[in-house]
Amino acid sequence: MPRFSVIVPAYLVQAYLHACLDSVLGQSYTDLELIAVDDASPDACGEILDSYAARDPRVTVVHLPQNVGLGEARNAGLERASGDYVVFLDSDDTLTPGSLAAIADRVKDTGGPDVLIYDYARAHWDGSLVRNQHAQMLNESGPQPFALADRPSLMRLLMVVWNKAYRREFLADSGLTFHPGYYEDTAWTYPALMAADSVATLDRVCVHYRQRRQGNILSTVSTRHFDVFDQYDRVFAFLDAHPELNDQWRRVLFRRMIDHFCTIFTTRGRLPRGSRAAFLRRARSHYARYRTPGGPVRTPTRLRHGLVRLGAHRVYLVITGTRRVRVRALRHVRRAAHAARGAALQAHYLIQCRLPVKDDLAVFSAYWNRGYSCSPAAIESMVRDLVPSIRTAWIARPAHTHTVPTGTRRLTPGTFSYWTALARAKYLVNNVNFDRRLRKRPGQVLLQTHHGTPLKKMGLDLQEHPAAGGGMDFATLLTNVDKWDYSLSANRHSTLTWERVYPAGYTTLEYGNPRNDIFARATEADRDRTRELLGLASDATVILYAPTHRDYQRTQTPHLDLARLARHLGPSYVFLSRAHYLSTTAPYATDPHPRVIDVSDHHTVEELCLASDALVTDYSSLMFDYAALDRPIVLLTDDRMAYEAARGTYFDIRSFAPGPVAQSQDELLDILATGHWNGSRSARLRTAFRARFCPYDDGHATERVVRRVFLGEPSEPPAPRPVPSDLRHDTTDEVRPGRPLSLEP
Missing domain, CATH: 3.90.550.10 (Spore Coat Polysaccharide Biosynthesis Protein SpsA; Chain A)
Structure with a gap:
């Protein structure tokens, strides 16, 4: 059985x-x-x-x-x-x-x-x-x-x-x-x-x-929609056969029935032309037959029920038709008002651009105004500490304004104060581009921090990958790049990539990644505090799963069954699921498990990294940041061929991985279950990876940036750590074909 x-x-x-x-x-x-x-x-x-x-x-x-x-x-x-x-x-x-x-x-x-x-x-x-x-x-x-x-x-x-x-x-x-x-x-x-x-x-x-x-x-469109009356006859016949249920449910079913009739009557594409009057007559008959007064009814519902009771189909059609006309009229009015407001905002911006630049104002944003995070957040905080004479403002959508510190002015995109700040601020800091309508003025300084070390193809390289860059306006991209004064780089690989795919006259600051400074300064207390906030036990083995975006998929469906991993690995393992910021839905929001926690809405991924014991990812640039923690990293590359065909990568990550590489979910389960993820070979791979991609993560990258850009002081990064000679080549468990690395240490 x-x-x-x-x-x-x-x-x-x-x-x-x-x-x-x-x-x-x-x-x-x-x-x-x-x-x-x-x-x-x-x-x-x-x-x-x-x-x-x-x-x-x-x-x-x-x-x-x-x-x-x-x-x-x-x-x-x-x-x-x-x-x-x-x-x-x-x-x-x-x-x-x-x-x-x-x-x-x-x-x-x-x-x-x-x-x-x-x-x-x-x-x-x-x-x-x-x-x-x-x-x-x-x-x-x-x-x-x-x-x-x-x-x-x-x-x-x-x-x-x-x-x-x-x-x-x-x-x-x-x-x-x-x-x-x-x-x-x-x-x-x-x-x-x-x-x-x-x-x-x-x-x-x-x-x-x-x-x-x-x-x-x-x-x-069919007269068979009239079958709904027979179906409700059967429902009430069941109630009649079970009188003990009448008092509890008859009133509820009566209201549900009338609402159902109204839905069918008003939905286009169901009742044939000329049959609406007959349908409402049948509905009126059922209303009289099964009427069960009592219970609160909202006014719109009471009106619909009253029209069904009277069988007034023409009045019903007039009311619903009037409502549709009203909705359409309001839609046109809103569109006209939106256009008028947009024109007024741009006129206001042009006027503000004629006023002097404010040397004491800096405007920050990250991830297309998704809240206070990433390197711009680290720099903004340091500016308030090192350069208190500069007032800071952060651009955030209303849903994310709660992430902005209280000591920082909050700007809502598309408002008059937003355009005023973009026109008058001397310093503009972002990890993506600002609004394309921004006119870079003489005296303004724009710092581009980027948001990770590039493994996947970026910028002009996407011209050869239409699946990822087919909708990109490369001329506009270059126009935006021409506004940059400084481009921040975490390592030599990033420097060489950014300068080629974003060609312009900016100055590269190869200073390290400010958002990773927290990893050098964090203590066990910081780790425990985040775990307590997430409801994690102090002795749990916490694995952060953070996949990247798939350009070849319209719907970002989960590639990993975390519930299965949780069941097999036992109660000591907890998984934190972090969706990519471009995903419209969290991958496991509809598939809850008590030891699979959706942390997609947690505004800083750095805190999640501190709370975790290991990272499982695929091609996400988060691996380059997480390596600075010197904690285990495991890669799942089960769709590598599809990903590389759609997006392209700068090198075969399997040939220089930060840890074990799984080609399937079963392999990943084996790596986690056997402890291979936290073994000596995993540590050797991570050491080589850190030496190459995290050479400046000493906890002072933010200070170097602020002193150079905001104070005009010369600030040089420390000498990069050399890659150990025995770890300069392929260190995976087996030799796989791939492009040779040409990344300067």
């Missing part, structure tokens, strides 16, 4: 079926049976299912003699299910990696509930993923499992069958079956939740709900 029976009905989904089946059969949790039902599909679905069954004994295929619809196809699969729990999956959707393992763990932890509800994300055709807007209802706090009456808000979730795992014995005892017609999930899900003695939640995205451009049943 398998733990899970996964039921997948298939009809006219041949283009999506492989992905669906692979997402099930490729789960790390393998104790399952897959029951695939061919609903007499006229395309290749049946053949695809048979091919999977031929090569995987866990697959059972049921071929129906005629098309019966989604509900009856699920019934056919349910009759053959033998697992402890039943999971339904639509054939154009997919299970997320590790979801069955997470569901199995949660079922065990909550004592085997009748129903376990998990989350989903809408997968749009453009690759974007949008998590369920009511995800907060699936929090795992409080007693688990629980009765539905203890958390009635769960009835507000989308009533679908595929975001739940059902105990099969519970389904058999309750006699639940699917009914024919559209909206078949309605007549199943409500009764299932109300009949369940125990319910539990899993705060994890386990299903990617594909949003098809065409072919979605609910987006099809």
Whole structure:
């Protein structure tokens, strides 16, 4: 008897079926049976299912003699299910990696509930993923499992069958079956939740709900949308058969029913032309039949319900049409106001540019105004200490202003004070470029700090890599580079790279990386303080996972199953997951694990480095900074060929790695489990790497920069540490082909 029976009905989904089946059969949790039902599909679905069954004994295929619809196809699969729990999956959707393992763990932890509800994300055709807007209802706090009456808000979730795992014995005892017609999930899900003695939640995205451009049943214009009335008749018939549930749920179901009717009535692309009046008449009949007064109702909802009660479809259409016109008018007004404000801001900026430059003002920013961080933050802090006569200001978006110290003026991008500061400040410091509309004035000094040692191709070198630089305006790039007065470099490799890919007349300051000064000054107390802030035990082995951005991927999906590593390595290991700053979503935000902590919103990565015992990364420049800590670094390069083809690298990192290199997740697990990550060979690799790329990380890089740029004092870096003679060549465990290093020590 398998733990899970996964039921997948298939009809006219041949283009999506492989992905669906692979997402099930490729789960790390393998104790399952897959029951695939061919609903007499006229395309290749049946053949695809048979091919999977031929090569995987866990697959059972049921071929129906005629098309019966989604509900009856699920019934056919349910009759053959033998697992402890039943999971339904639509054939154009997919299970997320590790979801069955997470569901199995949660079922065990909550004592085997009748129903376990998990989350989903809408997968749009453009690759974007949008998590369920009511995800907060699936929090795992409080007693688990629980009765539905203890958390009635769960009835507000989308009533679908595929975001739940059902105990099969519970389904058999309750006699639940699917009914024919559209909206078949309605007549199943409500009764299932109300009949369940125990319910539990899993705060994890386990299903990617594909949003098809065409072919979605609910987006099809058809009179079959009238089936929703029959489905609600069945829901209320279930209530009538269980009078003990009436007082608790009848009022809730009545409101949900009327809201559902309103959604169908107002959504374009569902009801055929000329059928709206008939639909609202049916809705009015159901309103009268099942009306259950009581409970607070918001004014807009009360208006909609009143129109349904009266069957006033023309009034309803007029009101909704008026609302659409109002929304469009407001949109045009906002656009006009935005354009007018932009013109006023630029006029203001030009006026400010005619006023004298303020020698006592310095403006800082980092990562396109994402908050107080990186080398500009270290320099800003040192300016306040060494040059108190200079007033500092930091540009940050509203969401990041809380990261700016109280002694520093905060500037919001796109405001009048922002443009005033850019026009009047003598010193401008950034680790990326300022707004392209900035006019560098005589007397202004612009310091470009960059944000890491380059492994991946940068600047003009991206002209040969359209996957990464295809949308870049290189002429504008060079115009911005011409504004630089100083370019900060951490090592000789960076100097040679920056001067070639950003050719201009600036002065290079090969002084080290200011943001790494903290590593030379930090104490155990600093480490413990960050660990306490993150809720980490002082004796835990903390591994920071910080992958870089993939230019060849629109959606930055996780490359590493951290939950799997955490389970295999045991309770003493904790993983900190840090998404790249260009990622719109944290990679593990939808895949929580108690020992996998998402730290993507932590504003300084340096604190995370101090809190950790080791770094796992891929091609991220963070490895060059982390090496200054002299702590273990492990690389995962499972997609090296794709990454190098899309972005390009300046050298084969495997030929001069800062630590062990894994070519797969299994190799990484072996490196961590055996202790190879913290062995003597790892230390030798790291020593050579530090000597080459961290020659000036002595804790005084920031001071050197401030004395040179802000005080005009000559400041020379210390002599770089030489690379030990026995570590000048390839030091990996095996010789691999790669470009020879030409990096001056």
